[in-house]
Amino acid sequence: MKRFAELLELLALTPSRNRKIAALATYFREVPDPDRGYALAVLTGALSFKNVKPALLRDVVLEEVDPNLFAMSYDYVGDLGETIALIWPHQQSAEELPSLTTLIELFNTTPKPDLPRLIASLLTRPSIAERWALVKLATGALRIGLSARLAKTALAEMSGRPLQDIEEVWHGLSPPYAALFAWLDGTTGRPDIDHTARFHPLMLSNPIDEEKDLAKLAPEDFAAEWKWDGIRVQLILSEGRASLFSRTGDDIAGAFPDIVDNVVGEAVLDGELLVGRDRIPATFNDLQQRLNRKVATQKHLTSYPAFIRVYDMLFDGGDDIRALPWRERRQRLAAWLDRNPQSRLDLSDIIAFKDWDDLGRIRRQGADEHGHEGVMLKQITSPYVPGRPKGLWFKWKRDPNVLDAILMYAQRGHGKRSSYYSDYTFGVWKDNEIVPIGKAYFGFTDEELRRLDKWVRANTVQAFGPVREVRKELVFEVAFDSAQESKRHKSGVALRFPRISRIRWDKPAQEAATLADVRTLIAAT
Numbered sequence: 317m318k319r320f321a322e323l324l325e326l327l328a329l330t331p332s333r334n335r336k337i338a339a340l341a342t343y344f345r346e347v348p349d350p351d352r353g354y355a356l357a358v359l360t361g362a363l364s365f366k367n368v369k370p371a372l373l374r375d376v377v378l379e380e381v382d383p384n385l386f387a388m389s390y391d392y393v394g395d396l397g398e399t400i401a402l403i404w405p406h407q408q409s410a411e412e413l414p415s416l417t418t419l420i421e422l423f424n425t426t427p428k429p430d431l432p433r434l435i436a437s438l439l440t441r442p443s444i445a446e447r448w449a450l451v452k453l454a455t456g457a458l459r460i461g462l463s464a465r466l467a468k469t470a471l472a473e474m475s476g477r478p479l480q481d482i483e484e485v486w487h488g489l490s491p492p493y494a495a496l497f498a499w500l501d502g503t504t505g506r507p508d509i510d511h512t513a514r515f516h517p518l519m520l521s522n523p524i525d526e527e528k529d530l531a532k533l534a535p536e537d538f539a540a541e542w543k544w545d546g547i548r549v550q551l552i553l554s555e556g557r558a559s560l561f562s563r564t565g566d567d568i569a570g571a572f573p574d575i576v577d578n579v580v581g582e583a584v585l586d587g588e589l590l591v592g593r594d595r596i597p598a599t600f601n602d603l604q605q606r607l608n609r610k611v612a613t614q615k616h617l618t619s620y621p622a623f624i625r626v627y628d629m630l631f632d633g634g635d636d637i638r639a640l641p642w643r644e645r646r647q648r649l650a651a652w653l654d655r656n657p658q659s660r661l662d663l664s665d666i667i668a669f670k671d672w673d674d675l676g677r678i679r680r681q682g683a684d685e686h687g688h689e690g691v692m693l694k695q696i697t698s699p700y701v702p703g704r705p706k707g708l709w710f711k712w713k714r715d716p717n718v719l720d721a722i723l724m725y726a727q728r729g730h731g732k733r734s735s736y737y738s739d740y741t742f743g744v745w746k747d748n749e750i751v752p753i754g755k756a757y758f759g760f761t762d763e764e765l766r767r768l769d770k771w772v773r774a775n776t777v778q779a780f781g782p783v784r785e786v787r788k789e790l791v792f793e794v795a796f797d798s799a800q801e802s803k804r805h806k807s808g809v810a811l812r813f814p815r816i817s818r819i820r821w822d823k824p825a826q827e828a829a830t831l832a833d834v835r836t837l838i839a840a841t
Contacts, residue, residue, distance in 0.1 A: 317413035317442075319347060320355050321449035328460040336462065340470030344497075351416045353492025356471075358416075358453060360464040363491055365423045367431055368454045370396055376435050380405055391782050394734030396455065401448035404439050411441040413450060417492075423454065459730045464564070475500035480517070480702050487565045488514035512554035515565040516584060516630055517702035521692060521709035529710065530672045539642065539696050540667040540675055542682060543689040543711055544625055545600045545798070545812075546590040547607070551575070551624060551661075553583050571609045572622050574660065581656035582633045585649070586700075587626035587664070595623045595662050599687070601800040601810055626653070627664035627692075630700055638700035645700065667691060675712075683714035687798060690714045716795040717837050719829040720820060722750055723790040726772040727783045729757065736765055737772040737784060740816070742792050743807070746831040750788055751807040753834060754796070759816035768819070789825050793818035799837045809834050 323343050327336055340359075344352050357363035377400050378386060386403060393399045413419065419438075426434050435454070439447055452458050468486065472479040477500060488509030489496050498504040524530065548563040558576035560569040569576045572589070591606060592598040598620070606616050629649040630638050637645055653663055669675040675691065682688035690713035698708035721742035729738035743752040760768065771790060778785040795817040802810035809831070 317416050317419060317446060317449065319343070320351070320358075320416050320453075321442075321446040323355070324449045324452060324458070324460060325445055327462055331461070333466070336466060337470045337473055340467060341474040344471060344474045344500075349494055349497060350492035353494060353497060354416050354420055356467060356493055357491035358456070359458070359462055359467050361456065363420070364456050365454065367428045368423050368435075370455045370457065372431060373400060373435060373451060373454060376432050376439070377404065379432075380436075387781070391728070392735075394728035394782070395459065395730060396457065397448050397451035398734070400439070400451050401444050404447060406436075406440040413438060413442045413446055416453075419450070419453065471496075471500060475502075481506065483517040483702055485509055485514070486517075487561075511584065511631055511634075511636065512552055512557075512559075512582075515550060515552075515561045517565075518548065518550065518563055518586065519628075519700050519702060519709065520704040521711045522704060522706060524693065524710040524712045526676075526712075533672075533693075535669065535671050535675070537695055537697070538693045539646075540669055541627055541664050541692045541694070542667065543692050543713065544588040544590060544597060544664070545687065545689050546588040546597070546603055546625070549587060549589040549624060550630075551579065551583075551585045551587065551626075553579055553581050553585070555582065571606060571612050573612060574617050575622050575624060578660045579658060581652065581658075583629060583652055583656075584631035585624070585626050585661070586628035586630060587624040587661075589622060589624055591620040591622050593621060595625075597625075599800045600798075600812055601802050623660045623662065625664045626661050628700065641697045641699065642694050643696040679712060679714060688714070689797065714797070716797060716817075717799065718793060718795050718817060719744070719833060719837070720791050720823060720827065721753065721794045722788050722825045722828045723786055723792060724750060724752055724788060725783050725785055726768075733765075736769040738765055738769070740768075740792070742794060744829045744831050744834055746807065751831060752805065753807050753809055753831075754794065754811040754814040756792075756794065756814045756816050759795070760819065764819060791820035791823040791825055791828050792816050793820055799834050801838065807831055807834075809838065 323339060326339050330336060343355065347355065354363065374396070381403055386399070389403050390396065390399045393402070414422070422434060438450055442450065468482050469479055471477070471482055485496065485507045489507060495504070495507045499506050549568070550561045552559040558569065558579050559567065560572055560576055562568050590597040591603045602620050606612060606620050606622065626649065629645050629652065630636070632648045632652055637648055650663060653661065667675070667678060669678060679691050683690065690711060693710040693712060695708045701708065721744055723740055724743045725741040726737040727739040728734055729736055739755065739757040741752050741755045743750040772784055772786055775787040775789065776784045777787055793816070794811070794814050796811040796814040798812040800810050800812065802808065804810070
């Protein structure tokens with residue numbers, strides 16, 4: 317565990333991507349199985365414990381620490397792992413913790429009533445750094461600036477294997493990844509995983525630069541489709557069985573039985589998951605009612621029926637067609653849908669356009685009249701390449717909406733921002749009161765963050781745990797993709813992807829937007 321704790325500390329403290337990759341590659345190269353495999357699972361979010369949750373660790377600490385002291389410390393530090401590591405009052409002799417593998421076995425096999433005593437014993441044994449790593453391990457809330465793709469990149473660095481090859485087998489393997497590391501070490505061949513039993517890495521697009529890219533691209537070389545306001549999914553159909561994955565490879569089939577129980581044929585399809593009756597897309601806010609749920613309720617199945625708007629095909633039956641040009645894959649997809657009529661799948665439309673100016677006009681009209689996110693441009697000769705290859709697919713998003721809103725509440729961030737008030741709730745005028753319409757935590761520089769943090773501390777009027785209510789005087793220029801009706805918000809509206817584009821130190825709060833202004837921006841549906 318000591319080696320894993322040292323790795324976590326280095327990853328948390330270094331901002332350098334290359335240093336993170338080098339540290340991970342060294343760890344995976346030098347640490348034996350199965351510890352390195354379990355470490356990989358923890359770092360990529362593939363491991364969790366049924367009965368060990370943040371609330372349990374907090375309760376264990378509160379048995380030994382004054383609750384008010386803990387609350388104030390947590391508020392100041394902003395990170396549960398760091399707070400527990402620093403505040404735990406017992407220390408025996410800096411005894412090392414068991415191996416990572418042994419700890420995982422203990423968390424998985426210890427009866428729930430015995431877990432508090434086990435955790436208290438483990439917290440008492442190690443140094444502060446290992447105690448911090450122990451809490452991170454137990455809760456899964458790492459917040460160390462590491463993505464699963466970065467970990468896979470480190471595996472490629474460690475082994476010399478192509479990153480794409482690693483991603484091809486990744487989702488067919490499970491912790492502690494013995495077969496994966498045997499292949500990466502060169503002791504066995506590549507794991508043989510049937511294409512119907514695993515997720516296939518998606519092909520991603522690049523944002524288009526209207527001035528630079530459009531001047532170099534020929535319109536006749538590209539096809540255009542609407543950018544639908546849903547979530548990207550991969551549907552795998554084989555021998556009467558259906559699997560549904562999110563863009564990151566999470567299995568979401570259990571949450572969408574209305575799709576997986578009503579599709580037929582054999583294929584691997586790429587498309588957009590949407591909700592709406594008669595396959596007419598509803599708003600993203602409606603889709604959110606069904607996201608992040610393990611099981612769908614009957615009410616959600618009835619009120620928000622799901623379907624997939626398909627726009628690409630990776631496998632046609634048993635044929636891997638990813639190397640074919642987009643134009644041929646599209647023809648195969650259309651023919652497959654003709655042979656296999658579906659009630660929960662349809663084909664994404666191709667937009668006819670003359671030139672980039674014509675498509676730009678269509679794009680703006682689609683955003684204004686139908687709420688489309690923009691358009692996708694796909695080179696008609698492009699193969700299906702996992703990752704984000706340059707020059708093949710582009711997303712041309714609609715211009716963001718902008719309005720002036722008033723800062724209402726601030727909360728401490730996490731990780732490197734745990735000492736700053738960096739999460740901001742903002743609102744607009746409704747008659748003579750201010751109602752919240754959204755929350756944002758990015759869009760400003762480090763220098764602006766320091767200035768905002770100082771302003772929040774000097775202008776706090778009331779505290780609610782880690783949240784600070786501030787004087788309603790500071791105006792943010794907020795950019796967002798769209799506004800939607802929302803019963804979950806007091807204002808009745810919700811913003812899609814809000815971010816702070818400017819801090820209006822110069823603008824009086826009285827001149828900020830009104831709720832009526834926001835409602836004029838709600839897209840037609």
